[in-house]
Amino acid sequence: MQANTALGLMEISSIAKGMETLDFMCKAAGIKPELHQAVSRGKYLIVISGPVGEVESSLAKGAEVAGNAVLIRHIIRNVHAGALAAIDRKIKPASIEAVGIVETKEALSALFAADAAAKAAFVHVAEIKLGKGIGGKGYFTVVGEPGAVRTAVSAGVKAVGEDAVVSRVVIPNAHEYMGAVI
Numbered sequence: 001m002q003a004n005t006a007l008g009l010m011e012i013s014s015i016a017k018g019m020e021t022l023d024f025m026c027k028a029a030g031i032k033p034e035l036h037q038a039v040s041r042g043k044y045l046i047v048i049s050g051p052v053g054e055v056e057s058s059l060a061k062g063a064e065v066a067g068n069a070v071l072i073r074h075i076i077r078n079v080h081a082g083a084l085a086a087i088d089r090k091i092k093p094a095s096i097e098a099v100g101i102v103e104t105k106e107a108l109s110a111l112f113a114a115d116a117a118a119k120a121a122f123v124h125v126a127e128i129k130l131g132k133g134i135g136g137k138g139y140f141t142v143v144g145e146p147g148a149v150r151t152a153v154s155a156g157v158k159a160v161g162e163d164a165v166v167s168r169v170v171i172p173n174a175h176e177y178m179g180a181v182i
Contacts, residue, residue, distance in 0.1 A: 005049050005050070005078070005079055005084070006049065006050060006051060006052040006054075006055040006056075006075060006076065006077050006078070006079065007034070007047060007048065007049050007055065007075070007076040007079045007084070007111075007115075008025075008031070008046075008047070008048040008049075008050075008055040008056075008058055008059040008062075008073075008074075008075050009045075009046070009047055009072065009073065009074040009075070009076070009108040009111060009112060010025075010045075010046045010059060010062050010063070010066070010070060010072070010073050010108070011043055011044070011045055011046075011070070011071040011072045011073075011106050011107060011108045011109075012043065012044045012045075012046070012066050012069045012070060012071060013042070013043055013069045013070075013071050014042065014043075014044065014069045015038045015042055015043070015044045017044070017065075017066055017069045018036075018038070018043070018044020018045075018046065018066070018069075019036075019044065020065060021044075021046065021062045021065045021066045021069075022036050022044075022046050022062075024061050024062065024064075024065045025046065025048060025058040025059070025061055025062040025065075026058075027061075028057055028058050028060075028061035028062075029050070029053075029054040029055070029057040029058040029061070030050055030051070030054045031048040031049065031050040031054050031055055031058045032048065032049050032050055033046070033047070033048055034047045034048060034049050034087070035047035035087060035088070035130070037131075037132070039107055039130070039131030039132050039136050040131060040132070040133070040134070040135045040136040041135065041136035043071065043106075043107065043131065043136050045107055045108055045130060045131055046062065047087070047108070047111070049079075052075075052077055055075060056075060059073060059075060071106055072106050072108055072109055072112075072164075074108065074109075074111075074112040076111075076112060076115050079115055080115050080118040080119050080125070082118045082124065082125040083111065083114045083115040083118050083125050083128065083140075085125070086114070086125040086126065086127055086128045086140070087111060087128050087130065088128065088129065088130055088132075089127070090126060090127045090182065091124070091125065091126055091127065092126070092179075092182070093124040093126055093143045093179075093182070094124075095143075096143050096174050096176070096178050096179050096182065097143070097144065097145055097146065097173070097174065098143065098144060098145060098146040098148075098149040098150075098170065098171060098172050098173065098174060099126075099141060099142070099143050099149065099169075099170070099171040099174045099178055099182065100117070100123070100141065100142045100143075100149040100150070100152055100153040100168070100169070100170045100171075101139060101140070101141050101153075101167075101168065101169045102114075102117070102139060102140055102153055102156045102157060102165060102167075102168045103137060103138070103139040103165065103166040103167045103168070104137060104138045104139065104160060104164050104165055104166060105137060105164055105165070105166055106136070106137070106138065106164065107130040107131035107136060107137060107138040108130065108138065109138060109160045109164045110128055110129065110130060110137075110138025110139050110140045111128055111130060111138065111140070112159060112160055113140060113156035113157065113159050113160045113164075113165075114128045114140035114142070114156060115159075116155045116156050116158070116159035116160075117140065117142055117152035117153060117155050117156035117159075118142070118152065119155070120151055120152050120154075120155030120156075121144070121147075121148040121149070121151040121152040121155070122144060122145070122148050123142040123143065123144035123148050123149055123152040124142065124143050124144055125140065125141075125142055126141040126142060126143050126182045127139075127140065127141045127182065128140045137166060140156070141182055143174075143182065146170070146172040146173070149170055149172075150170050153168050153170055156168075
C-alpha cells in the first residue's frame with residue numbers, strides 16, 4: 001500500500017551544514033520536515049515529505065546549499081505506508097515466520113531500501129532504524145513468508161546497491177523469541 005506522498009532524503013556530513021540546509025529546503029518549497037536530527041559520526045539526517053514536485057525542488061536546493069557535504073540524496077515517490085510508519089519505531093507483526101534484516105553504511109539508505117523491499121513483496125516492515133545509537137548506520141527489518149522476505153531483502157539491496165550495504169540476513173524459520181527482538 002502506498003501513501004501517495006513523496007519523501008526526500010538527504011544525509012549530510014556536517015551537523016551545522018545540515019541545519020542550514022534544512023532551513024533553505026523549507027524555504028524553497030512547500031514541504032513538511034518529517035525527521036531532522038544529528039546522529040553519530042557528526043552527520044545530519046533530513047527527511048521531508050510533500051508532493052513530488054515540491055520535494056524535488058526542495059532536494060535540489062538542499063544539494064546546492066550542502067554541496068560536497070551531501071553523503072546521500074534520494075527521493076521516494078509514493079512511499080510505501082509500511083515504510084513510512086516504521087521510521088525509528090517498532091511495528092509489531094501479528095506473527096513471525098521469516099525475518100529479513102538489511103544493514104546499510106549510511107542511515108537514510110536503510111529507509112530507501114526498506115521502501116523498495118516493501119513494494120517488492122508482501123512483507124511487514126517491522127522497523128527502520130536510522131543512525132542514532134548505531135554509529136550513523138541504518139538498518140531495516142521485514143517479516144513474512146520466507147520467499148517474500150528473500151525477495152524483499154534482495155529488492156532493498158538492489159535499490160541502494162551492494163556498495164551501500166554492510167550486511168543482509170534472511171532467517172527463514174525464525175525462532176518464536178525473535179518476536180521479542182523485533
